[in-house]
Amino acid sequence: MKVAPSAPLLFFDSGVGGLSILAPARALLPTAPIVYAADSAGFPYGTKSEAEIAARVPALLGRLVERFRPRLAVIACNTASTIALSAVRAALNIPVVGTVPAIKPAALMSQSRVFGVLGTDATVRQPYVDRLAAEFGADCTVLRHGSAALVQLAEAKLRGEPLDPAIAKDALAGLLEQPGGDRMDIVVLACTHFPLVEAELAAAAPRPLRFVHGGEGIARRIAYLTQGQSWPSSPPPGKAVFTRLDGSVATLATALSDFGIDEMEAL
Known part of the structure; x- marks a missing residue:
C-alpha cells in the first residue's frame, strides 16, 4: 500500500512519557511528520484498573487514527501496552508498536x-x-x-x-x-x-x-516497519493533541518544542 509522505507517525501516552520514545525515533527518522497524543483527561494510567485501560485505550486510538490517518501508531506507554496492545492491534488497520519492559x-x-x-x-x-x-x-x-x-x-x-x-x-x-x-x-x-x-x-x-x-529498540522497530516509505524532504511542525487542554498543558509548551512539537490542540 502506498503511503503519502505527509502521513504521520502517531505516538500515544497518558502524558509526556512517550517523549522518551519519540526522541530516538526522530533521531532515526528526522523528517517524519509527528502527532503526539496525550490522554491528559485520563492521566495517570498507572493507578487505573485494567478494565478502565482496556476500554479507554482502543477507543481513543480509534478516534486518533480516524482523525490523523497515521502510517503507524506507537503505544508509547508500558501500562497501556501490557494491557491493551492486542486489542488495539485487532481494532486498527495500521501497524501498531507497543512498549514493553526491557x-x-x-x-x-x-x-x-x-x-x-x-x-x-x-x-x-x-x-x-x-x-x-x-x-x-x-x-x-x-x-x-x-x-x-x-x-x-x-x-x-x-x-x-x-x-x-x-x-x-x-x-x-x-x-x-x-x-x-x-x-x-x-x-x-x-x-x-x-x-x-x-x-x-x-x-x-x-x-x-x-x-x-526500550526507547532505541522501539525506534529501530518503527524504522524497520516504515522502510521504503516516502517522507517529507524537511520535518513539518510536530503536533501535540490532548484529550483535555487546560492550563497545566500550556506549561509543557517549551518542553514539547525541544522535541520538535510546536502545535497543540484538543482531541
Missing part, C-alpha cells in the same frame, strides 16, 4: 543476576511481566516496584517545576530494600516517563546502577 536486555546484561523492574503499579503486576521474567530471566532474581510519584516527577520536570529529590530516592529504595536488592546491578525503567528522570534516579542511587529502557 527485561530481555536487562537479563543479558546483569552480572549479579539480580535486576529491578521499576514501573507503575499497573505495569509491575501484569502477567505479561511475569512471562517476560520467566522467559528471559529464569536464572535471575527479578525485583519489582511501582511508583506513581515518579510519573508525577517526570511531568513536573517537563513543566519546569522544582523537583523533590526524595521521590527518586524512595522509588529506588522500593527495589534496593527488598531481599536481594543489595546485589541489584540493573534497573529496568518500565514506564516511558522514567527515562525522562534517569539523571535524578542516578543521583539518588547509593551506588552506581545501570538503567535500561
Whole structure:
C-alpha cells in the first residue's frame, strides 16, 4: 500500500512519557511528520484498573487514527501496552508498536543476576511481566516496584517545576530494600516517563546502577516497519493533541518544542 509522505507517525501516552520514545525515533527518522497524543483527561494510567485501560485505550486510538490517518501508531506507554496492545492491534488497520519492559536486555546484561523492574503499579503486576521474567530471566532474581510519584516527577520536570529529590530516592529504595536488592546491578525503567528522570534516579542511587529502557529498540522497530516509505524532504511542525487542554498543558509548551512539537490542540 502506498503511503503519502505527509502521513504521520502517531505516538500515544497518558502524558509526556512517550517523549522518551519519540526522541530516538526522530533521531532515526528526522523528517517524519509527528502527532503526539496525550490522554491528559485520563492521566495517570498507572493507578487505573485494567478494565478502565482496556476500554479507554482502543477507543481513543480509534478516534486518533480516524482523525490523523497515521502510517503507524506507537503505544508509547508500558501500562497501556501490557494491557491493551492486542486489542488495539485487532481494532486498527495500521501497524501498531507497543512498549514493553526491557527485561530481555536487562537479563543479558546483569552480572549479579539480580535486576529491578521499576514501573507503575499497573505495569509491575501484569502477567505479561511475569512471562517476560520467566522467559528471559529464569536464572535471575527479578525485583519489582511501582511508583506513581515518579510519573508525577517526570511531568513536573517537563513543566519546569522544582523537583523533590526524595521521590527518586524512595522509588529506588522500593527495589534496593527488598531481599536481594543489595546485589541489584540493573534497573529496568518500565514506564516511558522514567527515562525522562534517569539523571535524578542516578543521583539518588547509593551506588552506581545501570538503567535500561526500550526507547532505541522501539525506534529501530518503527524504522524497520516504515522502510521504503516516502517522507517529507524537511520535518513539518510536530503536533501535540490532548484529550483535555487546560492550563497545566500550556506549561509543557517549551518542553514539547525541544522535541520538535510546536502545535497543540484538543482531541
